[in-house]
Amino acid sequence: MGAQWKQKGKTVAANAKGKIFSKLAKEIAIAAKGGADPTMNSRLRIVVEAAKKASLPKDTLERAIKKGSGQLDDASSYETLVFEGFAPHRVPVIVECVTDNKNRTTTSIRVLFRKGQLGNTGSVSWDFRHLGMIQASAEAGAADAEDAAIEAGAQEVEAGDEGAMLFLTEPGDLDAVTRALAGQKWTVTSATLGWKAKNPVALDDAARAEVEAFLHALDEDDDVQNLYVGLA
Numbered sequence: 573m574g575a576q577w578k579q580k581g582k583t584v585a586a587n588a589k590g591k592i593f594s595k596l597a598k599e600i601a602i603a604a605k606g607g608a609d610p611t612m613n614s615r616l617r618i619v620v621e622a623a624k625k626a627s628l629p630k631d632t633l634e635r636a637i638k639k640g641s642g643q644l645d646d647a648s649s650y651e652t653l654v655f656e657g658f659a660p661h662r663v664p665v666i667v668e669c670v671t672d673n674k675n676r677t678t679t680s681i682r683v684l685f686r687k688g689q690l691g692n693t694g695s696v697s698w699d700f701r702h703l704g705m706i707q708a709s710a711e712a713g714a715a716d717a718e719d720a721a722i723e724a725g726a727q728e729v730e731a732g733d734e735g736a737m738l739f740l741t742e743p744g745d746l747d748a749v750t751r752a753l754a755g756q757k758w759t760v761t762s763a764t765l766g767w768k769a770k771n772p773v774a775l776d777d778a779a780r781a782e783v784e785a786f787l788h789a790l791d792e793d794d795d796v797q798n799l800y801v802g803l804a
Contacts, residue, residue, distance in 0.1 A: 604640030704746030
């Protein structure tokens with residue numbers, strides 16, 4: 573939980589899948605500002621691979637690349653905004669948003685943080701590590717996770733989601749470690765930059781439920797892309 577927060581038991585209903593597709597399209601458009609060719613733009617390549625694994629429709633993927641790289645009349649005007657603050661019970665939160673309307677997003681986040689406390693830049697990020705985060709699963713004949721991490725150049729490895737392992741890297745090593753793991757018979761399901769809490773907060777069930785409700789409300793906002801939470 574000290575890395576990226578995800579709703580438990582999230583369904584694969586059409587509206588949930590649509591939200592995932594919308595987030596992926598925004599990420600692709602942002603990444604494509606650095607170039608439309610995934611072979612020359614490592615950030616774009618990683619996001620495109622994640623989109624394909626999530627079954628993002630091909631036409632949606634291609635349009636997002638063209639929009640982000642300025643090949644369409646309605647070129648992307650998306651920008652990334654990062655907010656820091658506290659959920660109830662002083663649980664630190666970093667909120668990454670992707671938006672085409674900065675004022676709308678800022679107003680929405682301020683309202684959503686009324687049950688917590690919105691802070692200034694740096695108010696909680698000092699208590700997080702900015703890392704490359706790679707989710708991967710071992711194929712037949714793959715080296716064990718710790719050996720694979722050492723060989724690939726990852727800093728650490730820990731249990732990830734749904735039986736996968738989470739490899740942590742320096743931000744600048746994300747692409748190289750992703751490629752190295754693939755060469756060691758590890759199937760990479762996601763590779764992204766993110767934030768990991770240094771000192772996650774432990775709560776009782778009642779307090780945790782209150783924090784989860786706060787996070788769920790944030791996650792429902794269309795402009796919220798990722799949530800990183802210091803919750804044990």
